[in-house]
Amino acid sequence: MILETSNHIILLNFDFPPNPGIGGRRWAALAQGLAEKGIQVHVIKSAYSGKKISNWHAAVDHPNIHLHEITPVSKLHLTPYNKKLLNSIHFRTELIRMKFLEKGTPFDKSIGMKEAVMNKLQQLTSTHTVNWIIATGAPFNFPYYASLFVEKNPSFKLWVDLRDPWLNAQNYGMSNLSTTRYTVEKEKARHIFQYAQVVSSPSIHVLQEFNSVIREELKTKYFELKHFSTSAHQTTPSHPSPHLLTITYGGAIYLRTETFLEQMANDLRALRELQPLLYKKLRIQFFSPDFQKIKEVFSEHDIVSVQGDIGGDIVKRWSESDYTLILLAEHNKDFLTTKFYECLSLQKTLLYLGPNGRVQEEIISKNHGILWDQLVSKLKNNEFFKKENSISVEDVQTASVGGRVEELLNKMNSI
Numbered sequence: 001m002i003l004e005t006s007n008h009i010i011l012l013n014f015d016f017p018p019n020p021g022i023g024g025r026r027w028a029a030l031a032q033g034l035a036e037k038g039i040q041v042h043v044i045k046s047a048y049s050g051k052k053i054s055n056w057h058a059a060v061d062h063p064n065i066h067l068h069e070i071t072p073v074s075k076l077h078l079t080p081y082n083k084k085l086l087n088s089i090h091f092r093t094e095l096i097r098m099k100f101l102e103k104g105t106p107f108d109k110s111i112g113m114k115e116a117v118m119n120k121l122q123q124l125t126s127t128h129t130v131n132w133i134i135a136t137g138a139p140f141n142f143p144y145y146a147s148l149f150v151e152k153n154p155s156f157k158l159w160v161d162l163r164d165p166w167l168n169a170q171n172y173g174m175s176n177l178s179t180t181r182y183t184v185e186k187e188k189a190r191h192i193f194q195y196a197q198v199v200s201s202p203s204i205h206v207l208q209e210f211n212s213v214i215r216e217e218l219k220t221k222y223f224e225l226k227h228f229s230t231s232a233h234q235t236t237p238s239h240p241s242p243h244l245l246t247i248t249y250g251g252a253i254y255l256r257t258e259t260f261l262e263q264m265a266n267d268l269r270a271l272r273e274l275q276p277l278l279y280k281k282l283r284i285q286f287f288s289p290d291f292q293k294i295k296e297v298f299s300e301h302d303i304v305s306v307q308g309d310i311g312g313d314i315v316k317r318w319s320e321s322d323y324t325l326i327l328l329a330e331h332n333k334d335f336l337t338t339k340f341y342e343c344l345s346l347q348k349t350l351l352y353l354g355p356n357g358r359v360q361e362e363i364i365s366k367n368h369g370i371l372w373d374q375l376v377s378k379l380k381n382n383e384f385f386k387k388e389n390s391i392s393v394e395d396v397q398t399a400s401v402g403g404r405v406e407e408l409l410n411k412m413n414s415i
Contacts, residue, residue: 333357
């Protein structure tokens with residue numbers, strides 16, 4: 001599939017590589033897929049600070065991907081908030097400044113970048129034949145700025161991809177906004193839906209949060225562009241030790257999943273008392289930037305090892321395990337995350353711990369794994385249980401980035 005109009009696309013992605021962090025991962029992979037089809041992808045992003053580098057930077061080092069950097073105005077996300085007096089003063093001072101500059105949430109990282117983004121869009125659309133502008137959030141001001149540009153320049157088509165919940169989010173300062181500031185965020189969302197041709201998300205549930213704030217006819221713009229695997233790894237899994245039961249988690253600890261970690265620690269304590277020999281056959285590994293909070297929860301369990309983020313090497317650790325742990329909270333229980341598809345493409349058996357939702361249903365209905373409670377029950381009954389996965393080649397293909405790029409281009413060509 002090729003793009004039937006212009007072979008130039010503009011992409012707005014605040015944390016596109018080489019910036020570190022998860023915010024650039026989804027569109028780094030999609031941009032690479034588009035570039036490999038001969039499409040010129042012009043990326044408007046925040047300026048790289050040079051301190052850390054994205055794990056996915058090598059993937060977007062492509063002659064068809066062109067970076068255009070803008071220096072952020074807000075430093076709030078770079079200012080640590082803790083009990084140290086100087087840090088506290090800096091944080092509060094920057095927060096006051098952002099509240100002055102922004103009428104919505106002051107925690108949006110792209111506050112104050114409107115003029116620079118609009119100017120860059122004007123420059124790129126003047127020098128290249130562009131039909132489509134793609135803008136992704138969070139931060140959500142980035143797609144909002146793109147919608148303002150398209151409002152003034154209606155010949156361009158806008159695709160907005162919302163990677164995370166917005167109006168109902170537990171982060172980005174949304175849960176503590178005043179009524180006035182929350183109304184501003186709703187108006188931004190309405191504007192985006194009015195001027196975008198497509199509004200996509202990895203989960204249709206993210207889009208349904210807008211049902212109460214946009215007109216009924218605008219819901220036709222909803223499009224579920226699911227996550228996918230971003231790793232170029234072989235799909236034949238390694239075979240773990242037959243004498244140990246290995247469980248591996250890789251990635252950040254989502255907001256409000258601590259309750260489930262504590263449940264896990266308590267279940268292990270009970271297992272140690274009931275089946276001490278079987279308990280010693282367990283090996284649970286966490287690789288996470290939030291390693292300190294995990295260490296505190298599992299401090300009494302020497303069968304649990306906790307390390308920091310190991311980047312792309314996590315794929316090898318997953319492949320060597322019996323189970324890959326999917327740990328979610330209430331706010332993302334319905335989101336088939338990138339991690340879900342990474343593990344699916346490895347043909348690894350999934351182990352789910354979290355609230356009932358779409359992810360749990362997908363794992364159980366398609367026999368891709370087992371629930372933590374089910375595994376614990378078998379272990380307490382002295383059953384050394386290794387569930388065989390039933391992930392087919394077709395399952396793996398649906399997890400590929402190439403398939404998602406085809407969906408993206410098909411949709412563009414239909415409009």
